[in-house]
Amino acid sequence: MGNILNEKGKVYRSTRGWEILSTYMEAEKPSHLFVITDENTEEHCLSLFSEKIAINISVENITIPAGEKHKNLTTSLGVWETLSEKGADKNSLIVNLGGGVVTDLGGFVASTFKRGLPFINIPTSLLAMVDASVGGKNGVDLGHLKNQIGVINLPECVVVDIDFLKTLPQEQLISGLAEMLKHGLIHSTEYWERVKKVNFSEKNEFENLIWDSIAIKEEIVKQDPYERNLRKTLNYGHTLGHAIESYFLESEEKTTLLHGEAVAIGIILATHISAELLDFPKERLKDITATVLKYFSKKNFNKNDIEAVIKLLAFDKKNRNGKVLFVLLKDIGQYKTDCEVPNSLIYKAFEYYKNF
Amino acid sequence: MGNILNEKGKVYRSTRGWEILSTYMEAEKPSHLFVITDENTEEHCLSLFSEKIAINISVENITIPAGEKHKNLTTSLGVWETLSEKGADKNSLIVNLGGGVVTDLGGFVASTFKRGLPFINIPTSLLAMVDASVGGKNGVDLGHLKNQIGVINLPECVVVDIDFLKTLPQEQLISGLAEMLKHGLIHSTEYWERVKKVNFSEKNEFENLIWDSIAIKEEIVKQDPYERNLRKTLNYGHTLGHAIESYFLESEEKTTLLHGEAVAIGIILATHISAELLDFPKERLKDITATVLKYFSKKNFNKNDIEAVIKLLAFDKKNRNGKVLFVLLKDIGQYKTDCEVPNSLIYKAFEYYKNF
Structure with a gap:
């Protein structure tokens, strides 16, 4: 990995981002493409993601419950078990498609499954675009204590497309x-x-x-x-x-x-x-x-x-x-x-x- | 960190190891020293550890149940919660004193608590000395599947002292x-x-x-x-x-x-x-x-x-x-x-x- 994405964690914008991502996927041929969403981004963002990815690749969706109170080890365990059941291996690619909860938790789950699978962040909230998805910090809460369990590990890249903001509620x-x-x-x-x-x-x-x-x-x-x-x-x-x-x-x-x-x-x-x-x-x-x-x-x-x-x-x-x-x-x-x-x-x- | 231990993950032997470790602790002055043991190493190795450490430093012991079947997320959660309750911060030092289960789980817990605390492995079983404690692989089992959740992250150092083998059962x-x-x-x-x-x-x-x-x-x-x-x-x-x-x-x-x-x-x-x-x-x-x-x-x-x-x-x-x-x-x-x-x-x- 890394011929196309020569700088780990780099943020790519809109059309250029999708081109890079499509080229990367075509070259790497991941054995599985897992897209982690929450209930909201499954509904509002998953089909847009499939349209934007210009290549024909089958997607396995894993959806977690929405909201900070689910950014915990119980939810992580559910995702790890699903990855295991679906046969995720070190050639699998994880795409975190969502807001800060999805990129934080998805990044942690990917970084620790079989000691680390490659992952890509596609932030769909403004907060995740300008902050959570960038910089490699990931993690989950311990009880009500924020982000106590996690690692610092950069995604292969981040693709930011503000088209996703169209469906974002105003308070978000x-x-x-x-x-x-x-x-x-x-x-x-x-x-x-x-x-x-x-x-x-x-x-x-x-x-x-x-x-x-x-x-x-x-x-x-x-x-x-x-x-x-x-x-x-x-x-x-x-x-x-x-x-x-x-x-x-x-x-x-x-x-x-x-x-x-x-x-x-x-x-x-x-x-x-x-x-x-x-x-x-x-x-x-x-x-x-x-x-x-x-x-x-x-x-x-x-x-x-x-x-x-x-x-x-x-x-x-x-x-x-x-x-x-x-x-x-x-x-x-x-x-x-x-x-x-x-x-x-x-x-x-x-x-x-x-x-x- | 790193003036004394200039090569992360290095293995130091016996007397020299304890000298290095003592000097390191004196220089770093960790806010807390947590020693993770299992029930067996708490009984057979903890006092020997305290004797070997030549400096006066108060130790907070965290003991996990012995055996591979406890090398899981439930045990990890217990240790994370104890660290949190006892006020572990990024200046705390974790010592994993035990066999492969302790060094594997303790390394994972340390690597992920507040996105990573420094830790040291002191293997007390032959298996942990020649294998598990060396090389930075850590992790826990997912159900009965071995080491599915973990990261690669080197300890600050490893101290190997075969005096610990005196109390090791023959089958180990x-x-x-x-x-x-x-x-x-x-x-x-x-x-x-x-x-x-x-x-x-x-x-x-x-x-x-x-x-x-x-x-x-x-x-x-x-x-x-x-x-x-x-x-x-x-x-x-x-x-x-x-x-x-x-x-x-x-x-x-x-x-x-x-x-x-x-x-x-x-x-x-x-x-x-x-x-x-x-x-x-x-x-x-x-x-x-x-x-x-x-x-x-x-x-x-x-x-x-x-x-x-x-x-x-x-x-x-x-x-x-x-x-x-x-x-x-x-x-x-x-x-x-x-x-x-x-x-x-x-x-x-x-x-x-x-x-x-």
Whole structure:
């Protein structure tokens, strides 16, 4: 493998992507082509995938239940068993066709079945396009704790085609926007200013924003694949974001948040903490807060909620020696990793979020 | 990590190994030191480990049930949950102290927890010393199918100390010998002639045989870490061996075989097939058969057993495009990979084994 796809994990766009993928499949002649979908992408994306693949190849579909709460070992076991029953071997190819849950879980299942089958990500949600499907991180949740079990292993390639977004519900589109806003904040005011004015119906400019967002992530991953330093910036807003997402996932009273909804809150909180600790400019903090709240409705957190979220920070994957470590910003595009944050500042940030 | 251990996966011996390991731990100051054992190595090896580690470091022990039938995802889940509860972070170090089940499962659990914690293998069985702990293959069984779920990921290092063999039951010692005999067959008549005359009570020569066996495996793994070709030779005797082991594991009537017992049978069968297909010398076949049967008592296979074993070959990890592919030998030290074998020759090999 690798004559056609000479750079593992590379993202190919639309028509060119399908051409590359078709050529690759024709050359490799996989013994089986397994396409992993969830219930939604089976319905809305599988036939489009078959149309886009220009070659005649028989597809074996494996569908998992939709939703973050199924991104776990039980679902993985089901897929492993199906692969085993259907005779998957090291010459089989796995295509993950779906949003972040499908690419995260499918990548993990492929990376560990018979110690690793080749796989390809075809993200069908905005979130998966600009974030989850790129960079080789995969995994599943352990209980309500996000992405605790997984590996870093690049797909053979990623094919991004925004045609899939046509059938994506609006709230899912918004959820993906959170990661694009994050890319703006960690990268440059230039990209931030463009993305904050996004108009989903201006197709060309929206598409360009997506490609630029992917390029920002690809460049970071290329420079620091194993997250020694720079790659940690991609966790901006995610330290509290993941804890909030986990908390809403486990709580019986709360409605489960979309990943982007949790990250959006995390971005506001991290930026407030950045202003307190690293003098991130106050007027930019206001601009960012207003921008995020334009897309993401405010959620309520009482004292108990905040306490529970802080407890969950103990499970963050960036922690070292029992310390919770944040990525913060001195300004847009100027990051500082491994920042310790006192709980008092976390409470203060929630207070700011509530009163804005 | 890596200043002290500059070559990932390297095997260090006895006193020197403990010195290196102690220095490494002193330098890295892991936030937690988790030692994974099974019920047997908790009893027989854990205190010896603590004596050998020359530094003062607190150990958190995680014990799994002993035996191949527990090398599965349920046991893995238990260890992941314990790590999570005890606050394992990316600065934690995992030590796998045990036989092949512990190093295989512990390596998999470490490689996938928070996308990978550093781990060290300290094999306490002969089999784990000369084979399982070396080379970075890890994994667990899927149902009764061997090692279907796992990754290739090297430990920080391996420390081999034959003092642990003092408490190893005799049948476990014999089980490990199967892999040493295999190393002889794929490597050289020189090593084969020495290992076939092994005397466990001649400590020095036995120890030398162990180091040479490890060196053979290390060299193969270094040349071909991802098993494109040469590394497949380490599967000599394992294609049928794994299928036989799986069959005895799932069958309610059969007593579960030790890995080495199954591989021993697989070696005889593969060598008979080699004689039929590749003109492996007949007198050597006899010598090998007699040597193996000196250590490993013969098992009975009726027609149904053989049919069931052949069915299980479909799950072998070396298979490509639905074909079962064997490693065979033209002579000792002269291998041929990816050989297709008709079922008739498999039946014939079992016949030879039965009548020898």
